Structures are given as C-alpha cells and as structure tokens.
Amino acid sequence: MRSNDLELVFPNLQNTPYEVTSPEDTRYNCIAWAAGNSQRSWWPAGAWGYYWPGDPDDDSLEGFIAVFRAAGYEVCQSRQLEPGFEKVAIYANNDGVSHMARQLQSGLWTSKCGDCEDIIHSLEGLENSIYGSVIVMMKRPLGGSP
Numbered sequence: 001m002r003s004n005d006l007e008l009v010f011p012n013l014q015n016t017p018y019e020v021t022s023p024e025d026t027r028y029n030c031i032a033w034a035a036g037n038s039q040r041s042w043w044p045a046g047a048w049g050y051y052w053p054g055d056p057d058d059d060s061l062e063g064f065i066a067v068f069r070a071a072g073y074e075v076c077q078s079r080q081l082e083p084g085f086e087k088v089a090i091y092a093n094n095d096g097v098s099h100m101a102r103q104l105q106s107g108l109w110t111s112k113c114g115d116c117e118d119i120i121h122s123l124e125g126l127e128n129s130i131y132g133s134v135i136v137m138m139k140r141p142l143g144g145s146p
Contacts, residue, residue: 006113009130016125021110022118031064033112034088034100035071064090064097065136073138079123081107085139089123093132101126 006020007013031042032051043050044067045059054067065075068088079089081103089109091099101109101123108120127133 006116006119009113010126010128012127013121013125016122017108018119018121018125020117020119024116025112025118026115028112029114030099030101030112033110033118034102035068036102059096061090061092061097061136064100065138068138072140074140076137076139079134079137081105082139084142086142087137087139089134090136090138091126091131091133092135093130099126099131 006018025038027040028038029041029043032038032040035042040051041049042052043059044052044054044056044063052067053070054063058066073088076087079087081087087103089101089103090097091101099111101111101121103109104120106120109123110118110120111126112118113126123134
C-alpha cells in the first residue's frame with residue numbers, strides 16, 4: 001500500500017520502495033517506534049505527555065545518543081544490514097534531531113511518520129527539508145534490552 005499524502009510530504013518516497021504497514025496512531029511517535037515501543041511517545045525537554053528515559057532537559061543529539069546508548073546501542077558508521085545486530089538511524093535538520101528509524105532484518109527501515117502511519121522504507125526516502133538527513137547510525141546486538 002502506498003500513500004499519496006506521504007509522498008507529498010516526502011517526495012523521495014516516490015523514487016524508492018516503501019510500504020505503509022499500519023494505520024494512523026497518536027499513541028506513539030518515531031522515537032518510541034525506533035526504540036520498539038508503540039504504547040507512548042518519547043521526547044525530551046519535559047514535553048507534556050511524553051516519556052524520556054534520559055535527561056529531560058537535554059534535547060541535543062548527544063542526549064538522544066545517550067538514551068540509546070543506555071539501551072545497549074553504540075554509534076557505528078555503516079547503514080548496511082549486519083547479521084546479529086539491530087540498528088537505528090537518527091535524522092536531524094537545522095533545528096536538531098527530527099526523526100528516528102529502526103532497521104528491519106530485511107535491511108529496509110521502519111518509521112512512524114508523526115501521528116500518521118508506520119512505513120517500511122529506505123533511509124533516503126524520508127530525507128527532506130522537514131526531517132533533514134541521517135546524521136548518526138547506532139547498533140546493538142540482536143535481543144538487546146528494550
């Protein structure tokens with residue numbers, strides 16, 4: 001299934017493989033989805049109604065890295081699938097961290113697009129002026145702590 005609305009926001013999706021995998025859901029966001037949580041939204045800086053397992057006043061890239069490092073991830077360089085590992089990608093724009101995606105065992109990526117659908121996509125499919133581009137990759141052994 002493809003979504004014309006998503007293609008309007010993310011024009012790169014038109015030229016890359018992607019698939020909508022869930023209906024809209026406001027209970028969680030992309031950061032939670034990257035962490036494997038679909039029950040509540042994650043975001044720092046004390047945002048009302050959001051969960052954050054790190055310093056609530058640190059919405060910097062380093063703060064996001066610290067939260068995922070505490071969950072067993074380490075910064076890595078490769079975007080490629082590595083057997084025995086799961087990866088997350090951190091996107092940033094001029095304002096800072098904007099989005100995260102989680103790699104699937106197929107090598108493609110899964111994201112929650114705002115309050116909209118979850119999709120399977122390439123990393124390039126979501127790069128644009130809103131999300132910016134992937135600036136940090138992190139990995140941990142499969143079966144690491146949630």
